[in-house]
Amino acid sequence: MAPGTPPRHIACIMDGNGRWAQQRGLERTHGHMAALAALNAVVSGALREGVEWLTLFAFSTENWSRPEGEVSFLVDSFPGHVLEREARRLQERGVRLRLLGWDDPRIPADVTDMLHGLEELTRGNTKLQVSLAFNYGGRQDVCETVRCLAAQRFPHEEITEETFARHMKLPELPDVDLLLRTGGEHRLSNFLLWHCAYAELVFLDVLWPDFRAPHFQHALELYRQRRRRFGALGPAAGTDSPGPADADPAQPPVTGHPVEPGPVSPLKLPAAIASHLGSSLLNGVKETARFAMLQLGAASVQARRPDQR
Ligand code: IPE
Ligand code: IPE
Ligand code: MG
Numbered sequence: 001m002a003p004g005t006p007p008r009h010i011a012c013i014m015d016g017n018g019r020w021a022q023q024r025g026l027e028r029t030h031g032h033m034a035a036l037a038a039l040n041a042v043v044s045g046a047l048r049e050g051v052e053w054l055t056l057f058a059f060s061t062e063n064w065s066r067p068e069g070e071v072s073f074l075v076d077s078f079p080g081h082v083l084e085r086e087a088r089r090l091q092e093r094g095v096r097l098r099l100l101g102w103d104d105p106r107i108p109a110d111v112t113d114m115l116h117g118l119e120e121l122t123r124g125n126t127k128l129q130v131s132l133a134f135n136y137g138g139r140q141d142v143c144e145t146v147r148c149l150a151a152q153r154f155p156h157e158e159i160t161e162e163t164f165a166r167h168m169k170l171p172e173l174p175d176v177d178l179l180l181r182t183g184g185e186h187r188l189s190n191f192l193l194w195h196c197a198y199a200e201l202v203f204l205d206v207l208w209p210d211f212r213a214p215h216f217q218h219a220l221e222l223y224r225q226r227r228r229r230f231g232a233l234g235p236a237a238g239t240d241s242p243g244p245a246d247a248d249p250a251q252p253p254v255t256g257h258p259v260e261p262g263p264v265s266p267l268k269l270p271a272a273i274a275s276h277l278g279s280s281l282l283n284g285v286k287e288t289a290r291f292a293m294l295q296l297g298a299a300s301v302q303a304r305r306p307d308q309r
Contacts, residue, residue, distance in 0.1 A: 007177030007223055009053040011192050011199070012042055016183030016207030023207075029073045034209035036082065038182075040089075045216035046128055047093060053129045053174060055100060057191050061137030064106070079111045079134070087118055094127030100170045101136035102144075131170055138193030141169050168194065175199070178223045182208045182215075200226045 014035060021031030039056070046054040059074055066074075090097060097118050115134070145168045149159065154167075165171065176192055176199040184205045188196065202219045204211075227234055 006049040006051050006220070007200075008051065009055070009174045009176050009195075010042075010046060010051050010178045010180060011055040011057070011176045011196070013057045013179070013181035013183075013189060013191055014038065014042075014208040014211075015181055015185060015189075017209060019183070020207040020209040028070055029078075031207075031209055032074065032078055033081075036085065038208050038211035039082075039086070041212045042216060043090075043093070043095065043128070043130065045213055045220075046130075047095075049220065051128065053131065055131040055133055055173070055176070055192065057133045057136070057189075059101070059134045059136070060190060061135060061140055062190060075106065075135075076108050076111065080114060083114050083118060087121070090118070090130070091122055091125070094125045096122045096125040096127075096129045098129055098131040098170055098173075099134070100131040100173065101134040102140070102169075104135050107135065129172075131173060133191070136169075136191075138188070138190045138196075141192075142194060144169060165194070178202060178219065180204070180219045182206050182211050198228070198230055200228065 017031030017035050018028040019031070020034060021028050024030075042056070043054065045051075058079075063074065064071060097115075099115055099119050103112050115132070145164060148167050149164070154163070173195060175197065176195045179188075179192070179196050179199040180202045181187075182204050184203070186203050192199075200223050202222050204215060204219065206215050
């Protein structure tokens with residue numbers, strides 16, 4: 001990947017709403033309401049930077065275990081409020097909504113209908129795909145995929161990483177490049193376990209309702225400083241044959257993963273020449289040391305035989 005290339009897929013764990021509200025003596029639900037400005041900031045940032053996919057973790061399969069009042073707010077009333085406010089803006093900005101999560105009898109039918117309706121309405125948009133992880137869990141995604149393959153009696157010898165991914169909840173969803181979590185926690189909380197296999201993890205202390213454009217830029221800056229190797233070696237480890245990190249950045253790497261070039265030697269010497277030069281220098285130093293030892297030896301012999309001077 002050429003330096004400065006934006007991540008193709010950013011996934012965002014929007015955490016810290018409850019603490020934001022509690023710090024202000026408010027009910028936790030006020031924190032969720034205050035999150036709308038942050039939502040707008042992350043979508044604007046992704047559009048501006050040319051990101052293709054933005055996945056937002058809105059409600060996890062584990063969040064059902066929160067107090068009834070908060071669950072009811074998050075599942076019954078909040079989605080309708082957000083969609084009513086944001087639907088037109090998403091459409092105007094060319095955003096395609098993708099649903100990542102499962103319909104559930106505990107989610108009111110009008111909410112499910114509204115989500116599917118917006119997915120349908122924005123189907124033709126191409127600027128940015130926003131996948132909304134609502135009632136989503138990474139382990140459930142894997143389990144449901146296995147169940148789907150088993151139900152189809154899919155031949156086990158044909159199960160590969162590619163065929164498996166093609167049967168997941170949202171098959172088009174690419175690997176995550178940048179996983180961003182706000183709120184100061186350093187964990188995945190069961191988010192996109194499969195897709196985050198090689199994600200760059202960025203954890204910010206800012207609480208989600210306070211997240212704005214500068215935080216987005218900061219996260220991108222941290223991402224750009226990372227050297228992604230995908231198990232290969234960086235160019236500093238130098239072999240004679242060019243590895244993926246030495247490859248022409250304009251060419252897609254063999255693995256399909258973007259690989260950034262690592263730090264370049266200021267002399268930019270091919271590995272074989274650099275290695276030869278290194279060994280010549282080393283031999284030169286060794287020779288000089290040997291010569292110096294001989295000189296010292298000769299001097300000490302002279303010193304022990306003053307009569308021969
Ligand atoms: C994340 O914020 C939003 C959801 C889980 C829906 P939290 O509600 O987890 O906020 P904190 O982590 O308790 O502050
Ligand atoms: C993760 O946040 C879920 C969402 C942001 C929707 P949580 O606040 O639920 O995660 P934990 O409980 O701290 O792991
Ligand atoms: Mg939380």
